Each structure stands twice: as C-alpha cells, then as structure tokens.
Amino acid sequence: xxxxxxxxxxxSSFSRARRGAVTSRSPLTxxxxxxxxxxxxxxxxxxxxxxxxxxxxxxxxxxxxxxxLGYIPNSGxxxxxxxxxxxVGLIVPNTTNEFYASVAQILAEECSExxxxxxxxxxxxDPQRELSVVQALLSTRPSALIVTLTGHPQRPVIExxxxxxxxxxxxxxxxxxAPAVTIDDVAGGRLxxxxxxxxxxxxxGFLGVPEILSTGAARLRGFQxxxxxxxxxxxxxxxxxxxxxxxxxxxxxxxxxxxxxPTAVFVASPQLAVGAAQVLxxxxxxxxxxxxxxxxGNSTWFKxxxxxxxxxxxxxxxxxxxxxxxxxxxxxxxxxEVGEGAMLAPLLVRRGSTALARD
Amino acid sequence: xxxxxxxxxxxSSFSRARRGAVTSRSPLTxxxxxxxxxxxxxxxxxxxxxxxxxxxxxxxxxxxxxxxLGYIPNSGxxxxxxxxxxxVGLIVPNTTNEFYASVAQILAEECSExxxxxxxxxxxxDPQRELSVVQALLSTRPSALIVTLTGHPQRPVIExxxxxxxxxxxxxxxxxxAPAVTIDDVAGGRLxxxxxxxxxxxxxGFLGVPEILSTGAARLRGFQxxxxxxxxxxxxxxxxxxxxxxxxxxxxxxxxxxxxxPTAVFVASPQLAVGAAQVLxxxxxxxxxxxxxxxxGNSTWFKxxxxxxxxxxxxxxxxxxxxxxxxxxxxxxxxxEVGEGAMLAPLLVRRGSTALARD
DNA sequence: TTGAAAGCGCTAACAG
DNA sequence: CTGTTAGCGCTTTCAA
Numbered sequence: 001x002x003x004x005x006x007x008x009x010x011x012s013s014f015s016r017a018r019r020g021a022v023t024s025r026s027p028l029t030x031x032x033x034x035x036x037x038x039x040x041x042x043x044x045x046x047x048x049x050x051x052x053x054x055x056x057x058x059x060x061x062x063x064x065x066x067x068x069l070g071y072i073p074n075s076g077x078x079x080x081x082x083x084x085x086x087x088v089g090l091i092v093p094n095t096t097n098e099f100y101a102s103v104a105q106i107l108a109e110e111c112s113e114x115x116x117x118x119x120x121x122x123x124x125x126d127p128q129r130e131l132s133v134v135q136a137l138l139s140t141r142p143s144a145l146i147v148t149l150t151g152h153p154q155r156p157v158i159e160x161x162x163x164x165x166x167x168x169x170x171x172x173x174x175x176x177x178a179p180a181v182t183i184d185d186v187a188g189g190r191l192x193x194x195x196x197x198x199x200x201x202x203x204x205g206f207l208g209v210p211e212i213l214s215t216g217a218a219r220l221r222g223f224q225x226x227x228x229x230x231x232x233x234x235x236x237x238x239x240x241x242x243x244x245x246x247x248x249x250x251x252x253x254x255x256x257x258x259x260x261x262p263t264a265v266f267v268a269s270p271q272l273a274v275g276a277a278q279v280l281x282x283x284x285x286x287x288x289x290x291x292x293x294x295x296x297g298n299s300t301w302f303k304x305x306x307x308x309x310x311x312x313x314x315x316x317x318x319x320x321x322x323x324x325x326x327x328x329x330x331x332x333x334x335x336x337e338v339g340e341g342a343m344l345a346p347l348l349v350r351r352g353s354t355a356l357a358r359d
Numbered sequence: 360x361x362x363x364x365x366x367x368x369x370x371s372s373f374s375r376a377r378r379g380a381v382t383s384r385s386p387l388t389x390x391x392x393x394x395x396x397x398x399x400x401x402x403x404x405x406x407x408x409x410x411x412x413x414x415x416x417x418x419x420x421x422x423x424x425x426x427x428l429g430y431i432p433n434s435g436x437x438x439x440x441x442x443x444x445x446x447v448g449l450i451v452p453n454t455t456n457e458f459y460a461s462v463a464q465i466l467a468e469e470c471s472e473x474x475x476x477x478x479x480x481x482x483x484x485d486p487q488r489e490l491s492v493v494q495a496l497l498s499t500r501p502s503a504l505i506v507t508l509t510g511h512p513q514r515p516v517i518e519x520x521x522x523x524x525x526x527x528x529x530x531x532x533x534x535x536x537a538p539a540v541t542i543d544d545v546a547g548g549r550l551x552x553x554x555x556x557x558x559x560x561x562x563x564g565f566l567g568v569p570e571i572l573s574t575g576a577a578r579l580r581g582f583q584x585x586x587x588x589x590x591x592x593x594x595x596x597x598x599x600x601x602x603x604x605x606x607x608x609x610x611x612x613x614x615x616x617x618x619x620x621p622t623a624v625f626v627a628s629p630q631l632a633v634g635a636a637q638v639l640x641x642x643x644x645x646x647x648x649x650x651x652x653x654x655x656g657n658s659t660w661f662k663x664x665x666x667x668x669x670x671x672x673x674x675x676x677x678x679x680x681x682x683x684x685x686x687x688x689x690x691x692x693x694x695x696e697v698g699e700g701a702m703l704a705p706l707l708v709r710r711g712s713t714a715l716a717r718d
Numbered sequence: 719t720t721g722a723a724a725g726c727g728c729t730a731a732c733a734g
Numbered sequence: 735c736t737g738t739t740a741g742c743g744c745t746t747t748c749a750a
Contacts, residue, residue, distance in 0.1 A: 026442065027500065029743055040721045045745060055719060070515055075498040076444070077743035079435030080726045083385070096460045105455055108481065117495055120479050122467065136476055139434040141386065156429055277663050301660025304636050388727060399737045404729060412735060436727035439742045721750080726743105733738075 028071045036065060048073075079141060087117045088327065089142040091133060092169075093125040093150070093244075098299050099270055099314070100148075103169075106320035107146065114328060116143065125243070127154050134160055144327050149173050151212030165330045167323050168341070172214050179330075179341035181323040185215050188312045188346040189222025192266040192294040195310070195348055197230055200357035201292060204234060205262035207253055207276060209269050210241045219268040219296065238262060242272070249275025254283075263291060263357055270297030277305055288355035295353075307352025315344050387430045395424060407432075438500060446476045447686065448501040450492060451528075452484040452509070456603075457658050458629055458673070459507075462528075465679035466505060473687060475502065484602070486513050493519055503686050508532050510571030524689045526682050527700070531573050538689075538700035540682040544574050547671045547705040548581025548627065551653040554669070554707055555623040556589055559716040560651060563593060564621035566612055566635060568628050569600045578627040578655065597621060601631070608634025613642075622650060622716055629656030636664055647714035654712075666711025674703050 030048070034041040039058070047054050047062035048071075065071075079085045088111045092100040108118040121137050123130035131154045137145070144165040149157070151171075158175050168180035196204065206223055209216035220241075224234050238260040242248040249272035256265065257279070267273045273295040285291055287306050295302055295311040302309040322342045329339070389407070393400040398417070406413050406421035407430075438444045447470045451459040467477040480496050482489035490513045496504070503524040508516070510530075517534050527539035555563065565582055568575035579600075583593050597619040601607040608631035615624065616638070626632045632654040644650050646665050654661055654670040661668040681701045688698070 027497075031743075041743085042722080042745075043720055045743095046720090049745085053719060058719080070518055072494050072497045072519070074439065074500065074743050076435040076438030076500065077726090078745080080433065080439055080728085080742090081744045081746085083726075085435070095454055096457070096464055098455070098457070101455045101460050105481070122464070135431050138386075138431045141433065141435065159429055160431070274659055281663060281667075299660075300633055301658075301663055304640060304660050304664045306663075308640075390727075400727085401729075401738080402736055404727095405736085408729085414735060417735080433727050436742090437729080439726090439744085440728045440730085442742075719750105722748090724745105724747085726745095728742090729740105731738105731740090734736085 027074070028069055029074070030071075033062065033066060033069070033071060036069075037061060084141040084143055086115065087119045087140065087142045089119050089121065089137040089140075089145045089147075091121045091123055091130070091137065091145070091147045091149070093123050093148060094271075095120070095122055097244075097271060099297050099316075102298070102316050103320055106317060107324060110320055110324040114324075123150060125150050127152055127157070130154065131157050144331055146323055146327060149176070151210065165327065165334065167327045167330070169323050170215060170319070172341075179326055179339060181319060181326060181341050182343050183215070183314055183319070184343045184345050185218030186222035188296065188314075189219040189224070189266070189268065190226045191222075191312050191346060191348045192268075192296075193223045193226035195294060195350070195354065196264040196266070196292060197227070197232075199264070199292060199354060201264035202232060202357065203260070203262045203264070204232070204238060205256045205260050205265040206234060206239045207249065207256055207265065207267045207269075207272050208239075208241055209244050209272070216241065216268070219266075223266055223268070235260065244269045244271035246271065246275045246278075249273070250278050251275075253279045257283075257285070257291075264293070264354070265291060266294045266296075268296045270295065270299045273297070273299065273302075273309070277301075277309075287353050292354040292357075294348075302351065305353070310351045310354040311349050312346045313349045314346050318344050386433070387428055388433070389430075392421070392425060392428070392430060395428075396420060443500040443502055445474065446478045446499065446501045448478050448480065448496040448499075448504045448506075450480045450482055450489070450496065450504070450506045450508070452482050452507060452603075454479070454481055456630060458656050458675075461657070461675055462679055465676060466683060469679055469683040473683075482509060484509050486511055486516075489513065490516050503690055505682055505686060508535070510569065524686065524693065526686045526689070528682050529574065529678070531700075538685055538698060540678060540685060540700050541702050542574070542673055542678070543702045543704045544577030545581035545584075547655065547673075548578040548583070548625070549585045550581075550671050550705060550707040551625040551627075551655075552582045552585035554653060554709070554713065555625070555651060556586070556591075558623070558651060558713060560623035561591060561716065562619070562621045562623070563591070563597060564615045564619050564624040565593060565598045566608065566615055566624065566626045566628075566631050567598075567600055568603050568631070575600065575627070578625075582625055582627070594619065603628045603630035605630065605634045605637075608632070609637050610634075612638045616642075616644070616650075623652070623713070624650060625653045625655075627655045629654065629658045632656070632658065632661075632668070636660075636668075646712050651713040651716075653707075661710065664712070669710045669713040670708050671705045672708045673705050677703050 030044050031041045034044045044062050047059045090107060095101045104120055111118045121133040123133055127150045130150050134157050138160055146167050146169050148169045148171050161176055166178035168178050170182055172180035172182055208220055211217035227234060240252040240256050242252045253276040267276045280287055287293055295309050298313050302311050389403050390400045393403045403421050406418045407425060449466060454460045463479055470477040480492040482492055486509045489509050493516050497519055505526050505528050507528045507530050520535055525537035527537050529541055531539035531541055567579055570576035586593060599611040599615050601611045612635040626635045639646055646652055654668050657672050661670050
C-alpha cells in the first residue's frame with residue numbers, strides 16, 4: 001500500500017522522505033503526514049497528542065511515521081491556537097555569575113521534569129535591557145515567569161507582569177503583586193558578623209551592593225545591627241556599596257582597605273568577592289594573618305582561595321525547589337493567591353580566611 | 360475624539376486600558392489596536408513594522424498607542440506567518456561551566472546587536488537530552504543554530520540539522536555538513552608540553568576527556584607528540600580520560616598521582632581542573648614544589664589557586680566573533696557554502712603552579 | 719473512531 | 735496611503 005512511500009524514505013533521511021518535494025526545505029507538517037497516511041490532519045493531530053478516542057492501530061501508525069520522518073511540531077502554530085506556550089520564562093541578571101548559573105540549571109531540571117521547558121533571559125541587571133527581554137519573553141506567551149528583577153525596573157516591566165503567574169526569585173519588589181522566594185539576607189549578615197565578633201574583631205569593613213537591591217540592604221542591615229548590638233559602629237568609610245561587578249568590586253575593596261584599615265571584612269556578594277580576591281592577591285595581603293575575610297555565596301573557587309574562603313553559603317537546591325513548587329501551585333490554581341512565598345536561611349561555612357584578631 | 364478612551368487609560372495601566380474588556384487577561388492584539396484607532400489591522404501592522412508606505416502621522420499615532428497600551432506582538436503568529444523565527448539557537452553542554460557561560464554571553468551580545476535574540480539550550484552532554492533539546496529548539500524554527508554537540512549524537516540529531524544554517528562550535532562532527540569554529544587543541548597540548556619540557560620535567564601525567572570528543576583527542580595528541588619528539592613516552596597509567604565532571608576528575612586525578620607519580624601534570628579541561636584542585640587541596644600537595652600543574656581554560660579561580668594556576672588560555676571573544684560572523688554570512692547567502700570555519704590558537708598563561716623540575 | 723471546518727494573530731499580495 | 739482578504743500549522747468543536 002505505502003510500499004512506494006517506504007522505498008522513498010529508505011535510510012530514513014528526513015529530507016528525502018518528503019513525498020513529491022524531494023528538494024523542499026520546508027519542514028514537515030501535520031497535513032503532509034496526513035496525506036502520506038490517507039487520513040485527515042485532525043486525526044493525525046489527535047493521534048500525536050495521544051488522544052483517547054483514536055484506535056490503537058491508527059495511533060501507532062501515525063506515531064511511527066512521525067518518528068520515522070522526524071516530524072517536529074511548529075510551536076508557533078501551537079501557541080497561536082492555544083493562546084500560550086507551555087514554557088516557563090526565567091529572567092536573571094547574569095549567567096556568568098556562578099550562582100545564577102547553578103540556580104538556572106536546577107530550575108531548568110525541575111521545570112523540565114514537569115514537562116515545561118525553561119526559557120532563559122538575561123537582563124545584565126540593566127533596566128533598559130530588562131524591559132527588552134521581558135518583551136521578548138512575553139511575546140512567546142509563557143505560562144509562567146520566574147524573575148529576579150533589577151533594583152529599579154522600568155514602569156512597563158511592572159505593568160507587563162501584572163496579572164501573570166509570576167514568582168519573584170531572590171529579590172523582592174513590592175510593586176509587583178507576586179510571591180517571592182528569597183534568602184534571609186539579614187540572617188546572612190548576622191551570621192558573618194557573629195562569626196567575626198566571636199573571633200574578637202573590632203574594626204570591620206563591609207563591601208556590598210547598593211540598597212536599591214533589597215538583598216543588598218538586608219545583608220548590610222544584618223551585619224550592621226549585629227555589630228551595633230555589641231556597641232560597635234560601622235563608620236561611613238568602612239561601608240562600600242557598588243554594583244556587583246568585578247572591577248567596581250576591586251577598586252572599592254582597595255579603597256576600603258586603605259581608608260578604613262579594618263581587621264575583618266564582609267564581602268557580601270560573590271561577584272564582588274572576585275574583585276576583592278584580586279586585590280588581596282595583587283597586594284599580597286596575608287589572609288587571615290593581616291585580614292579576616294567572609295564572603296557570600298557558594299562559588300567553587302572559595303574552596304581554593306588561599307586556605308579557603310569562609311563564606312555565608314546559600315541553599316541553592318531548596319531555593320529552586322521552593323520557587324518551582326510555588327510556581328506550579330499557582331499554575332494549578334490560576335487566579336488564586338497561593339501562599340506568601342518563602343524565605344530560606346543561609347549557613348556559615350568556616351574555611352581558612354578567618355582567624356582570631358591579633359590584639 | 361478619543362477623549363473617552365484616554366480617560367479610561369489614565370495612569371497607562373495596560374490592563375485597564377483595554378476598551379470594553381476591563382477584566383480581560385488576554386493580551387492585546389493588533390486588531391484591538393486597530394479598533395481603538397479606527398484603522399484596518401493591516402495598517403497597524405505596517406505602521407508597527409515601520410513600513411515606508413504609511414503616512415508619518417498614522418505611523419506615529421499607532422506607535423504611540425501601542426507603546427501606551429503595552430502591545431507585545433505574538434511571536435507564534437509571526438512565526439506561523441513567516442515560516443521561521445528571527446532567533447538563533449545555541450546548544451551547549453553546560454552553562455555552569457564558566458567557559459560556556461562566558462561564551463554564551465558573548466554570543467548573545469553579538470547576535471542581539473544584529474537584532475537576533477539568542478535562545479539557549481543545554482544538553483548536559485547527554486545524547487538523549489541533546490535530541491530532546493534539538494527538537495524543542497527546532498519546534499521554534501530558528502533562523503540558525505550554533506551547536507556544540509555531544510561526542511556521539513543520536514542519528515536523528517544529525518538528520519534534523521541537515522540543510523539548516525548551522526555553525527559548529529568548539530567541537531567538530533564530520534557527519535554534519537556545517538563549518539566549525541574550533542580551538543587549535545593540538546597547539547594547546549603542545550604549548551603545555553613545551554612549557555613543562557623547558558622546565559626540565561621528564562615524568563608527566565595527562566588528565567583529559569575521552570577521545571570521542573574531537574577536542575579531547577587533539578589535546579592529548581598535541582601533548583603526547585611533543586613529548587615524543589623529545590624521546591619521552593607517556594605510559595598508559597599516566598593518561599586518564601574521563602568525562603568532564605568534578606567527581607570523575609577528582610578520582611581520576613588522585614589515581615593518576617598514585618600510580619604514575621609524575622612531576623608535572625597537564626589537566627586538559629577546566630571541569631576536570633576543579634576536581635584536580637580539590638585533590639591537591641585535600642592531599643596538601645605542594646604546587647609547584649612537589650608537582651607542576653598546567654590547566655586548560657580561563658576559569659576565574661585559576662588566578663586564585665595557590666600562587667595561581669598556569670593554564671592554556673582560550674580566546675573567548677575571538678571564538679564568538681568568528682562563529683557569529685560565519686553564521687551571519689551563511690544567513691546572508693543562504694544555501695551557499697561559506698568558508699571553512701576557523702581554528703583559533705590558544706595561549707599559555709604562566710602563573711605560579713609550574714616550576715623547574717627538582718632533579 | 720474519524721472527517722470537515724473554523725479560527726487563533728499576523729503579514730503580504732492585491733485592490734482601491 | 736489604506737482596506738480587504740487569504741493563509742501560515744495547529745487544536746478543537748461539531749457532525750457523521
């Protein structure tokens with residue numbers, strides 16, 4: 001019956017197998033499959049979707065030939081018909097940042113397990129670019145969004161996100177009416193301060209990101225208030241807030257050392273820690289002999305810096321799981337308010353960069 | 360004239376601005392805009408596209424209201440109509456790997472500058488997963504693809520890629536008829552060997568990825584043949600080939616040290632270097648006192664490991680530029696054979712992990 | 719169990 | 735310069 005056809009697709013070369021269009025480059029459609037099989041294209045659609053009311057034989061035949069010819073559905077057509085795509089969009093500031101890279105990977109796995117591809121977009125922490133990636137992402141009408149927004153999102157960004165199933169990740173923006181999964185950054189700052197206080201330090205430095213980012217404010221607050229509770233004030237010169245970027249981090253850290261001459265520093269961002277590490281390396285500062293350092297995050301190289309870099313470490317896996325479970329609950333019960341998000345606690349990992357104060 | 364409307368959208372809240380559908384959540388379409396303005400939807404389409412044959416006034420009016428109401432085109436409809444999306448797909452093994460993360464970022468910038476969003480897909484270096492991401496990516500009918508394939512891609516992957524504008528990146532698969540932008544890994548291996556030979560070493564170790572990956576084979580070849588040319592053979596126990604993964608790297612490296620007792624090791628993959636670094640750290644091997652180490656790649660932490668890790672560094676920016684320029688040339692001249700790709704030379708960066716052999 | 723037909727939002731060819 | 739119309743590939747009624 002279809003012997004002639006089968007001859008045509010010997011070797012199962014997808015391109016040669018298209019009937020009557022040997023040189024055609026245009027992808028296979030459901031109609032073309034239907035024509036091959038002498039069926040209506042709607043039948044093929046149902047068979048491919050594993051719909052119940054299709055005879056087992058037809059279903060098998062259709063799926064067989066679709067596989068054989070390498071049929072790939074046109075997601076555009078599907079989107080147009082359905083009104084939205086099955087994907088989940090993720091917006092993060094940066095993926096060269098090891099933290100976001102790891103988190104994105106875990107999120108991708110978790111979504112993928114539930115049959116929802118994750119589409120990644122990177123804002124570079126630039127509100128302008130953020131708007132354009134939001135627009136690009138929303139043009140694909142994703143089912144849901146996980147977002148780490150910039151400190152000052154453009155007005156349209158806020159408005160675009162209204163009414164969509166959104167989970168805020170790590171950073172929380174109150175103008176957006178969406179639950180957030182965050183880190184207890186106040187606790188993170190406290191952890192760092194307590195550790196350094198225990199070691200007897202009294203002259204501190206803080207290098208972090210601007211307070212526009214809720215995360216930056218919280219880490220500083222936790223650090224500062226813990227010191228204050230022991231009667232230690234943090235002078236202005238001892239606090240540097242710069243955007244999370246290698247070069248900014250390096251020069252701010254160098255200035256911090258010069259002007260505040262601390263014996264212990266909390267570098268409250270993994271990005272900034274790279275800059276700080278460069279300065280320590282270049283100036284051959286002895287750590288922890290001359291200076292105790294606590295970093296923030298889980299970067300691989302923290303293990304290898306000197307005798308290891310003591311750090312406030314973040315529960316990546318739990319963060320991702322919390323975000324996706326919140327997201328999928330929202331997706332299950334659209335419109336409803338689903339919980340209030342979560343705030344997860346960080347953990348201090350002691351390595352070799354902190355020691356007793358010398359005096 | 361449209362005073363009533365403007366009243367309705369005071370504050371430019373996208374959702375409230377939809378006429379007669381105050382509670383509607385379905386996104387704005389070109390037809391809705393046309394209705395607002397009393398125009399045909401095709402006119403709106405042309406105005407938005409900046410088409411020439413539209414009066415300046417109409418164009419301005421349309422673009423104004425589209426911006427005001429936060430219109431975002433439906434990419435599915437566009438894809439369906441055009442037959443392909445403007446995006447470029449990128450498939451890489453991994454993005455927690457700093458190398459691929461950086462390269463992906465640069466590629467994204469270069470594509471984005473030419474008006475083509477880059478869509479990222481991650482194969483985890485698993486052929487099964489690779490097939491599924493290829494299918495997912497191709498379902499969006501991208502204009503072109505940049506791919507770093509697994510060592511043994513599934514048959515359908517090869518077939519799907521046939522006839523598409525594809526540039527192979529870093530790894531070259533001969534079964535795919537597409538130009539490749541690669542690193543001269545033979546030269547990389549040679550660089551490492553020459554450096555260690557100059558320092559007077561005679562007992563070497565090699566830790567790399569399996570030869571299925573063209574890159575793995577080349578690095579070993581360059582290293583081995585350079586040693587051979589000085590009459591030095593690399594015994595079987597001194598060569599470890601494992602998949603690029605922290606744990607595999609750590610145990611292989613530990614075994615390498617134990618069985619081959621080399622005085623100099625070339626760790627020919629940044630992923631494996633993480634494992635090796637862990638072992639060196641845990642066993643407190645003195646580097647370069649007891650062992651000279653040359654790594655491969657540009658990882659940030661190479662600077663911070665001990666007195667710095669000497670490494671064969673890779674020209675990221677040039678690689679990305681070569682790939683995109685090749686890609687866009689292919690896109691400009693569809694069907695034609697455009698050049699033969701490029702092979703870029705790595706560079707040895709001397710840091711503190713290599714020293715004169717002691718005997 | 720299958721077929722026929724409509725329509726999702728958009729662009730482009732054709733008319734006016 | 736603008737309106738009318740067709741159709742991209744798919745899912746989903748509604749009929750048979």
